[in-house]
Amino acid sequence: MSELGPVLNELVSGAPVDQASWQDVVARARHAKRRRLGLAAAGAAAVVALAIPALGIGGRLTDLFTGEPVSTDQLSSEQMHVLGAMASGVSPRLPASAQESLARVRASDLRRIAARDGSSYYVAHRHGGGLCVMISHPGDQHPFSSYFCSPDFPSPKQPVLDESVFGGSLDAPVIRRLEGFAADGVAKVAVLTAGGSEAETLVQDNVYVRTEGLPKESVLGIIARDAEGTAVYKFCVVRGGCGN
Amino acid sequence: MTVARKSSVQPADIEAIYRDRFPVFVLSITAVLNDGQEALDVVQEGFSRALRRRRTFRGDGSLEGWIWRIVLNVAADRGRARAKGLVPGDDGCGHHDPEAPDEAIRSHLRALPERQRLAVFLRYYADLSYDQIAEVLEVRSGTVAAALNAAHTTLRNDLEGVAM
Numbered sequence: 001m002s003e004l005g006p007v008l009n010e011l012v013s014g015a016p017v018d019q020a021s022w023q024d025v026v027a028r029a030r031h032a033k034r035r036r037l038g039l040a041a042a043g044a045a046a047v048v049a050l051a052i053p054a055l056g057i058g059g060r061l062t063d064l065f066t067g068e069p070v071s072t073d074q075l076s077s078e079q080m081h082v083l084g085a086m087a088s089g090v091s092p093r094l095p096a097s098a099q100e101s102l103a104r105v106r107a108s109d110l111r112r113i114a115a116r117d118g119s120s121y122y123v124a125h126r127h128g129g130g131l132c133v134m135i136s137h138p139g140d141q142h143p144f145s146s147y148f149c150s151p152d153f154p155s156p157k158q159p160v161l162d163e164s165v166f167g168g169s170l171d172a173p174v175i176r177r178l179e180g181f182a183a184d185g186v187a188k189v190a191v192l193t194a195g196g197s198e199a200e201t202l203v204q205d206n207v208y209v210r211t212e213g214l215p216k217e218s219v220l221g222i223i224a225r226d227a228e229g230t231a232v233y234k235f236c237v238v239r240g241g242c243g244n
Numbered sequence: 245m246t247v248a249r250k251s252s253v254q255p256a257d258i259e260a261i262y263r264d265r266f267p268v269f270v271l272s273i274t275a276v277l278n279d280g281q282e283a284l285d286v287v288q289e290g291f292s293r294a295l296r297r298r299r300t301f302r303g304d305g306s307l308e309g310w311i312w313r314i315v316l317n318v319a320a321d322r323g324r325a326r327a328k329g330l331v332p333g334d335d336g337c338g339h340h341d342p343e344a345p346d347e348a349i350r351s352h353l354r355a356l357p358e359r360q361r362l363a364v365f366l367r368y369y370a371d372l373s374y375d376q377i378a379e380v381l382e383v384r385s386g387t388v389a390a391a392l393n394a395a396h397t398t399l400r401n402d403l404e405g406v407a408m
Binding site for chain 2: 007008010011012014015016017018019020021022024025026028029133135144145146147148150152157158160161162163164165166167168179180235236237
């Protein structure tokens with residue numbers, strides 16, 4: 001199977017990484033005009049690797065779209081704007097009238113599918129197929145703590161839409177919060193470490209979340225399993241992949 | 245009367261970032277523009293703008309994050325100019341076999357939505373943390389996680405589709 005790492009390397013082969021010239025930066029700043037650099041290309045490229053696991057998936061994956069409808073009265077104007085834009089496939093940075101946002105949100109059939117410890121988890125139809133998911137954490141100053149739309153979620157191709165937060169470096173990532181959305185066929189999600197899977201968390205109402213009892217050491221990624229314990233999805237956050 | 249706040253950012257601060265991080269800026273922008281020489285020009289221009297505009301840095305985020313945003317904006321301008329035919333771009337002549345597996349993956353990589361593509365490049369070329377990527381792209385860390393996850397899923401499926 002092809003590897004993505006070599007492709008990423010090849011994508012930047014010849015990048016002139018050894019052609020730094022601070023004098024040129026200063027000169028441009030002084031003259032405030034752009035001039036092209038006629039510098040020879042260099043062959044050095046950073047070694048990067050993104051390993052993608054080859055994981056089969058099967059089992060039952062049914063429609064995730066349940067939960068209680070959310071009245072537009074419960075949303076702030078900012079939330080309406082962001083959600084309406086995302087669900088319609090346009091950038092939230094583009095201006096839209098309140099009326100346009102309202103119409104977009106109504107068309108998206110926004111639903112709250114779960115609530116945990118003050119956080120709310122929403123899904124909405126994405127224009128063109130798939131779903132938009134949003135999380136609202138208590139006390140957050142932003143319209144939504146996170147939001148994302150995917151044309152492939154939920155599906156056998158993408159049974160999990162993970163929104164876990166990782167920190168640390170690329171070589172030694174640590175997990176701060178395990179959180180995301182999962183299709184009906186996914187029963188539990190766990191953190192992958194060098195020692196195996198830890199912090200197994202049940203999927204309830206198509207949502208998984210865990211903030212305590214997470215591994216303190218570096219992690220490899222996350223893994224999702226069905227009710228029989230079969231791995232249905234794996235997401236690696238380290239160079240070189242998660243291994244087998 | 246409005247009194248302008250004096251910037252605490254000195255040219256040496258920007259120079260330090262330039263000297264330390266130049267290669268990853270060039271790598272990331274090369275991936276974005278698919279043109280190393282164009283990327284070099286963009287990085288030089290971006291840092292020169294940062295130097296000129298350093299007094300506008302408000303200090304509500306990291307200086308490097310602010311510079312990344314400037315450089316990415318220059319790259320976006322260049323990409324738009326190229327699309328309009330104002331700046332010559334990579335014609336790819338004779339370099340790629342469109343039926344080669346890697347070329348197919350490269351095409352899929354380029355076809356990713358902009359936010360996903362930038363998140364992948366910033367993560368893997370610049371080794372930025374989720375929080376740093378979130379700062380650069382002006383989104384939340386959770387959104388970065390979702391963007392990377394979606395990109396991984398898409399590319400994983402593409403890799404499987406071109407398995408040799």
